[in-house]
Amino acid sequence: MRSKFTFLSLLLFLLIPGLVFAGGSDLDMPWWGWGIILFLTTFIIGLFGVLAGIGGGVLFVPLVSSFFPFHIDFVRGAGLLIALGSSLAAAPTLLKKDLASLKLAIPVALIASAFSIVGAMIGLWLSSVNPAFIQGSLGVLILMIVVIMLMAKSSIYPVVKEGDYLAGLLGLSGTYKEGATGKEVRWTVHRTAIGLFCFVLVGVLAGMFGLGAGWANVPILNLLMGAPLKIAVATSSFSLSITDTTAAWVYLNKGAVLPIIVVPSIMGIMAGANIGARILPRVKPTLIRKMVIIVLLLAGVRSILKAFGI
Amino acid sequence: MMTQLDYKNSSFQNTYAQILNWGSALGLICMLITFALYAFGILEPLVSFEKLPEYWSLPLSEYLEKSGAPAGWGWVENLSRGDYSNYIGIAILTSMTFVCYIGLFFDQIRQRKILITILVVIELVLFIVASSNLLFPVGH
Numbered sequence: 001m002r003s004k005f006t007f008l009s010l011l012l013f014l015l016i017p018g019l020v021f022a023g024g025s026d027l028d029m030p031w032w033g034w035g036i037i038l039f040l041t042t043f044i045i046g047l048f049g050v051l052a053g054i055g056g057g058v059l060f061v062p063l064v065s066s067f068f069p070f071h072i073d074f075v076r077g078a079g080l081l082i083a084l085g086s087s088l089a090a091a092p093t094l095l096k097k098d099l100a101s102l103k104l105a106i107p108v109a110l111i112a113s114a115f116s117i118v119g120a121m122i123g124l125w126l127s128s129v130n131p132a133f134i135q136g137s138l139g140v141l142i143l144m145i146v147v148i149m150l151m152a153k154s155s156i157y158p159v160v161k162e163g164d165y166l167a168g169l170l171g172l173s174g175t176y177k178e179g180a181t182g183k184e185v186r187w188t189v190h191r192t193a194i195g196l197f198c199f200v201l202v203g204v205l206a207g208m209f210g211l212g213a214g215w216a217n218v219p220i221l222n223l224l225m226g227a228p229l230k231i232a233v234a235t236s237s238f239s240l241s242i243t244d245t246t247a248a249w250v251y252l253n254k255g256a257v258l259p260i261i262v263v264p265s266i267m268g269i270m271a272g273a274n275i276g277a278r279i280l281p282r283v284k285p286t287l288i289r290k291m292v293i294i295v296l297l298l299a300g301v302r303s304i305l306k307a308f309g310i
Numbered sequence: 311m312m313t314q315l316d317y318k319n320s321s322f323q324n325t326y327a328q329i330l331n332w333g334s335a336l337g338l339i340c341m342l343i344t345f346a347l348y349a350f351g352i353l354e355p356l357v358s359f360e361k362l363p364e365y366w367s368l369p370l371s372e373y374l375e376k377s378g379a380p381a382g383w384g385w386v387e388n389l390s391r392g393d394y395s396n397y398i399g400i401a402i403l404t405s406m407t408f409v410c411y412i413g414l415f416f417d418q419i420r421q422r423k424i425l426i427t428i429l430v431v432i433e434l435v436l437f438i439v440a441s442s443n444l445l446f447p448v449g450h
Contacts, residue, residue: 029363030359030363031359031362031363032349032359034363035349069363069366069367070366071366071368071369071370071373073369073370073373074366074370074373081400081403081404084403084404085334085338085403088330088333088337088403088406089334091330092327092328092330092331092334093327095323095324095326095327095330096323096324096327098319098323101319101320101323102319102320102322102323102326102414103319103320103426106426106429106430106433109433110433110436113433114432114436117436117439117440124370127369127370128369128370128371131369168316169425170425170426171316171423171426173316173317174317174318174319175317175318175319176319186317187317188316188317241330241406241407242407242433245404245405245406245407245408245437245440246436246437246440247440248404249404249437249440249441250440252385252397252400252401252404252441253381253382253383253440253441253443254370255370255373255374255379255380255381255382255384256370257397257400258366258393259345259348259393259396259397259400260362260366261366262396262400263341263345263396266341267341267342270338
């Protein structure tokens, strides 16, 4: 049953971008046809994003910019709004369950959002010089994300003997209840200065490419700063609602937000994520994760080829 | 050394969650309604559906020039148009964090947490800078 599901899912996951790719961007289709395909594609991205434990934005930008006729400027604007929409949908529950920490998110998101404005401006400027620069760099970044996804490990409860001075000053600590055992877990962080510094780069990349940055946030919060895995994942998801807000306004002000791309995509990704969360217990996350890595790899290579006009 | 008190989560966390919950639901509902009005042609769009596939593959500057679409806060003047009516829901979604941070600011002031209050104020300034279009003005 599981293998059948996985096979069918893989087929479906590759089918829609495959069809679009085969047709090319010159495909003579009415506007609503693209809207429907976009909704279906983002539905699948949302579904697989949840099953693979990554945000939908990181899949959306490379896939849609590579396989759809939309210019990358509009795809990046939509990507930010998708990441924002997904984060806003998940954040209330994560905050109420004390898994996302407001105290930890305040300094992390401040640094990332300041630099996401810088990233958004660099991205729009680079794209105005030559869109191939941004398409090619996106391809390289996606391949780097694939490497990070293959190599990165996680630690459920990292050992942090004592929070450092900066963590104490900013109050970066908290408590949450483990769902399975009901045990109360106290946490704090260390290596705060270097950890916060890493969010400079995260912010620039998020703004520049319109990607949600969960793939970078979680390893920094968990492996470097020592936050428990659940806190790292949930706080990363929540902090995107703050970081992406500033970058999204830059795209909005520049006129790079097309409702025909944004609205079907947000609706599709949220519907997919909702179904994904329901079937999560019945599928093997490792297999799904491998499939997503393969799709990202293809999208990364396709982005680089597109940058060279191939 | 951390004390027992230090491990408490932010007292504002639940209020923040509630504001986000209502705000994002409102934003999504607005987005659904305005998109239906747009897609079914009930509200006339600024950029016609026939022209849209010609424009969406153009770089941003060229798109703005050829389509006559507004940049900056120009979308506010076009809210009665089908395409730009969708910006109501989008603007609600992109403003929710700002609303939450205003509440957070007063909460931190009340608790006399000066350092966190400063961080919150800087974030609010960033939101205003990003949304104001003052730092990187777009002419149209």
